[in-house]
Amino acid sequence: MFRIKYLNKISPVGTSRFDTNYECGEAVENPDAIMVRSASMHEMEFPKNLLAIARAGAGVNNIPLEKCSEQGIVVFNTPGANANAVKELVIAALLLSSRKIVPAIEWTKTLKGKGNEVGKLVEKGKGAFVGPEISGKKLGVIGLGAIGILVANAAKSLGMDVYGYDPYLSVDAAWGLSRSTKHARTLDEIYTACDYITVHVPLTPDTKGMINEQTITKMKDGVRILNFARGDLVNSKDIIAALQSGKVSSYATDFPSDDLIGLDGVIAIPHLGASTPESEDNCARMAANELIDYLQNGNIRNSVNMPSICMPRDSSIRICILHRNIPNTISLLSGALAESGINIENMQSKSKKDYAYTILDVTGDVKDTTAEHIAKLPEIIRVRIIR
Ligand SMILES: NC(=O)C1=CN([C@@H]2O[C@H](COP(=O)(O)OP(=O)(O)OC[C@H]3O[C@@H](n4cnc5c(N)ncnc54)[C@H](O)[C@@H]3O)[C@@H](O)[C@H]2O)C=CC1
Numbered sequence: 237m238f239r240i241k242y243l244n245k246i247s248p249v250g251t252s253r254f255d256t257n258y259e260c261g262e263a264v265e266n267p268d269a270i271m272v273r274s275a276s277m278h279e280m281e282f283p284k285n286l287l288a289i290a291r292a293g294a295g296v297n298n299i300p301l302e303k304c305s306e307q308g309i310v311v312f313n314t315p316g317a318n319a320n321a322v323k324e325l326v327i328a329a330l331l332l333s334s335r336k337i338v339p340a341i342e343w344t345k346t347l348k349g350k351g352n353e354v355g356k357l358v359e360k361g362k363g364a365f366v367g368p369e370i371s372g373k374k375l376g377v378i379g380l381g382a383i384g385i386l387v388a389n390a391a392k393s394l395g396m397d398v399y400g401y402d403p404y405l406s407v408d409a410a411w412g413l414s415r416s417t418k419h420a421r422t423l424d425e426i427y428t429a430c431d432y433i434t435v436h437v438p439l440t441p442d443t444k445g446m447i448n449e450q451t452i453t454k455m456k457d458g459v460r461i462l463n464f465a466r467g468d469l470v471n472s473k474d475i476i477a478a479l480q481s482g483k484v485s486s487y488a489t490d491f492p493s494d495d496l497i498g499l500d501g502v503i504a505i506p507h508l509g510a511s512t513p514e515s516e517d518n519c520a521r522m523a524a525n526e527l528i529d530y531l532q533n534g535n536i537r538n539s540v541n542m543p544s545i546c547m548p549r550d551s552s553i554r555i556c557i558l559h560r561n562i563p564n565t566i567s568l569l570s571g572a573l574a575e576s577g578i579n580i581e582n583m584q585s586k587s588k589k590d591y592a593y594t595i596l597d598v599t600g601d602v603k604d605t606t607a608e609h610i611a612k613l614p615e616i617i618r619v620r621i622i623r
Pocket residue numbers: 293294295296315316318319322378379380381382383384401402403404405406409436437438439442443464465466490507508509510511
């Protein structure tokens with residue numbers, strides 16, 4: 237029996253994947269795995285038996301990754317599962333930031349009760365809400381991952397001239413990107429050329445505050461900035477000053493903060509990027525499948541802190557070992573198993589930065605003490621035997 241704790245509401249399309257071998261819910265104690273969306277886990281103490289955390293979504297800045305790695309907790313996310321939902325909201329925000337739609341709707345409400353005058357008042361007042369078309373304008377997309385690519389391609393099909401910047405662009409991503417996207421080799425190319433700039437990078441120490449006074453200065457006067465990635469990518473104080481001076485004409489964000497709410501030029505949306513039934517279902521399904529395959533088979537797919545390994549199961553006993561990525565660990569492991577008369581039938585080992593994962597399918601008399609014996613070897617973080 238595995239225990240799964242939910243820290244946020246997770247779509248039943250995912251939770252229904254857990255059969256009677258699982259006890260699941262928000263009240264579950266001492267879990268073997270956690271499913272989470274945006275709840276912050278930084279202050280949490282993790283139980284010793286916690287094996288995995290699945291983020292039903294993309295961003296993992298709410299999870300203490302280093303602490304998880306040190307404690308042998310595999311962290312999964314669901315790459316691309318909510319990308320279309322975010323893309324659609326970003327396209328809406330491009331138009332909202334251009335056409336003054338929100339203040340215009342608010343103004344229209346003030347005409348309530350004016351009876352037959354409404355039509356005349358509309359025609360008289362609409363001049364205050366003129367805004368440019370996006371067709372033919374330059375859009376800079378920073379971060380060409382699952383979301384950035386969809387945004388770039390959709391903007392292209394709406395007639396925009398799209399510039400993309402991503403120094404770590406994956407080969408798969410490159411295949412998906414419209415060939416007409418202009419390759420910006422530096423951020424400055426985006427900053428100086430673009431009328432609209434949209435950010436789609438993860439929040440990390442490197443990207444925190446990347447949109448700030450210095451970078452805004454390089455941008456075109458009247459630039460429109462969109463942030464549907466994470467609030468801390470943009471320095472609030474600096475963007476507010478730039479809005480007030482007119483340097484930035486609009487800031488659309490999915491991450492409202494107290495200082496931004498209600499300011500002229502700010503379009504603040506309550507983190508709705510992934511809030512569609514389709515994306516909630518996709519993320520939950522993918523996250524649940526990742527957990528099930530890890531808990532039952534030791535397979536790792538889409539982990540952000542550990543390498544991916546998927547090995548089909550046969551009738552052997554499986555030993556799963558999370559360890560540090562240092563030379564000689566594999567030979568220590570095989571030596572320890574040989575001493576206990578255990579034969580390795582199949583194995584895979586992969587590393588990711590400082591950590592590595594090894595799956596051994598074995599035959600022989602595997603006792604529970606075997607795991608304890610291996611766990612005492614240097615640099616071993618966690619050992620699990622799956623029968
Ligand atoms: N508003 C919302 O509800 C949602 C927000 N997000 C946010 O959007 C971010 C991106 O999501 P995905 O596209 O799904 O992730 P992804 O991992 O597919 O793409 C991120 C891209 O950013 C690139 N990148 C990393 N550092 C960079 C840098 N310094 N400069 C330029 N590019 C850089 C990577 O190479 C990668 O291609 C997430 O990390 C999350 O914070 C994601 C989903 C929903």
